[in-house]
Amino acid sequence: MRARGQTAVGTPERAAFPANVLERIDRLLHRIGVRLLSQSWIRALVWLSMIAVLIVNASTMPAMYGAVVAIAIVVAVLHAATLVWALGRPWFAVGAATVAVAATTLLTAMGHGDRPWPMPVITTVTCALMVFILAVREKWLLPVAGAVLPVVAATFAALPWHTGGWGRFATNVITAISVCALVVIFGILIGQWQQSRAELLKQQEIAATAQERRLLMEERNRIARELHDVVAHGLSVISIQASTLQYRIEDVPAEVVAELDDITDSARSALVEMRGLLAVLRQEDGENLLAPQPTMSFVPTLIESTRRGAESVRLHVEGELDDPRVSEATSLSVYRIVQEALSNALRHAPGSDIEVSIAITPEHVFVEVLNSAPTASVRATEGHGFGLRGMHERASFVRGSLTAEPTPEGGFVIHAVLPCWLAEEPIDRQSEPDDGAPAPPSEIES
Template identity: 35%
Template sequence: MFMRTPRPFVVDTLLALVVVCVAVRLGQQSVARGWPELDARAYVLLALAHLPLALRRRAPLVVFAAVQGAGVAYVSLGYWPLLSVFGAALVLYTVASVCPARIAIGCAALSSAKWVYGGVVSDSRSAGLAVIEALLCCAVLVWFGTLARRSTKLARQLRVEQAERARREVAAERGRIARELHDVVAHHMSVISVQAGLARFVLDSDAATARGALGTIEDTSTEALEELRRMLHVLREHDPGGADSAAPMPTLARLDDLVERVRAAGVLVELSIQGTVRPLPPGVELCAYRVVQEALTNVLKHTRHADAQVRLQYRPHHLTVSVTNDGEKMISDNVPTGAGHGLIGMRERTKLYGGTISVGPRAEGGFAVRLSLPTSATGARWGEERRR
């Protein structure tokens, strides 16, 4: 269980009672110090000079006026001036910590005048010392109060900046999740849509083809649900270290499955890999996989009579990916700039990992997506060790 933080009013009330007790206890030594003995009137004035401190944060100027007025009355009656100083000092610090500098300086001047007045009416020989004490003590109190006010202001600004940074991080995370959901759902739904249309078209004339299409729909929907389940598991996971095994991060090793699904949807896809296959950073593999997935999804959705070619080339320090098709039309690049999905999502992913991407029609017809991603030296060394 967590302990509840006391409210400021409760803390200030306790502080006021403690200061009153200290003043009363110290007042019992008045006669020994050469001052008149405290009577009922003196105790009442001491209480009025300290108990208002319970409200010092709610109405600092009102409390300042009340404390100073009681202090002046107390000193005017010839009692020991020191006993009325505690409340006046604390309320002056409070005023300096919450009010502008000009108000704090004005209150300090009034407090100094009262201090000097106490020195004058009690013992004229100590008037000069009273002036020095008043100026020094009030200046120190205002200085520390001003520092506290600035620190509070800086802390408030820091909290605002942290909240704003947290909002930006949440927005960025939402964008990432939206891209992941788009990549997972759009591809699988495109395959399911094509296969459902095929099954409906050949249901009466070619039962075997219809059954194959329904089987593809079942497999694709199962995989889509599995990816969504893994993604939701990561979103619920509180331990970052425990989410790695369930993270929805497909690798390039799963390209064969992706290509097979697109082939089953009626698009002839050729996959070729050049260079020595090696492990790459997870983010790089995910970026490359998602770009290929989005490009093939666009072939399914926006081209007619298209064949596609997917080529991966492992270079010493880069991975290059190209997805081309020879379809009649490709309209996916007409995505509004603010959409944040589709081809815009490809560019965002690529920029995140320091790569380059080009998307556009080919001179000989069709459409092409070409991606180049830098790979880390760590991944290259890991690949060399595995080959050995």
């Protein structure tokens, strides 16, 4: 029983062993075939074949057929060169092969004896190699012409010199044309297989791209759903509660009502931007936006809406916030950096004084957000520090730089240098500005 059980278990393993070996051999042959049919390998094989047939042809014609050495070398070089010409100048290769074969027939006419003639063996092999290259790479007319014209030229060149029976002559011509015909058929089949494989690979690449695009859209839709269900809902609740508090509670002070109105406006503005973001996420491309993106010209409005959340928020501007020299991407990055810096200051330094400075020069936009030490207790918040990372990414996106560091007085400063326009070539700049980075103006006018 035990031996029988071992046999029953071991039989599938022994049966699977040859299948695995055959599968590995098939993969190896497939890889070798793909490499041999690649452009670099084909050129290497063609050059090696050219050298081989040149050596054999230049040595056999004088040794076996009594041809003149110098002329034999010239003809051999011409015939061997047709293999390389077949890669780039196919019709020229066919013409050169026709001339070379006719010259070979004439050179070997006097001393062929009982040897193959008018198409010596090496001549037939060289023609077959050229025809194979043409059949793989070109349409059917070129390989057919490359197979027929050299044989016809050899036949007509040999007729005035032929004195014996026609049996060997006809056999040699028929053999040469048959070999070339078989090579033409085989080469065309290889060429069709290459074309089919290329189309298959193209279709697979298109399918993979479509799959990647579908997965990307699914992920973007999932993020959009999460933002809609969690963030947008939370903002809506904040807006509703802030706007109805004065009606639900009696004797609410006027300053509290004003504060609640600001909270309501901020929540509604955030909801509008959230809806635009959700629309972009649900599009297949983010080129078409449903609402205009904020720019530097919106910074004063942003400052005004922030003033009630801090002791003091001041804005200093040098230049025009709607300067046409500043690209839309840079203008949007300035707004988002200021927005995030203000949010961080209100969150982590309550009661602090905040100064926002923006200077526009012909080449750069300098942004600085400085807050003093907090005067109220800092409430612990949950987060992962994505605000500073987002500002760095905003600056890097337009090939600018951004630094964020505490001040000796206990405050915090964020300084960004952004180019007005994206340069043609990437700017070699890290997240921290180097010593050669341009410096902002020393005084910024109010």
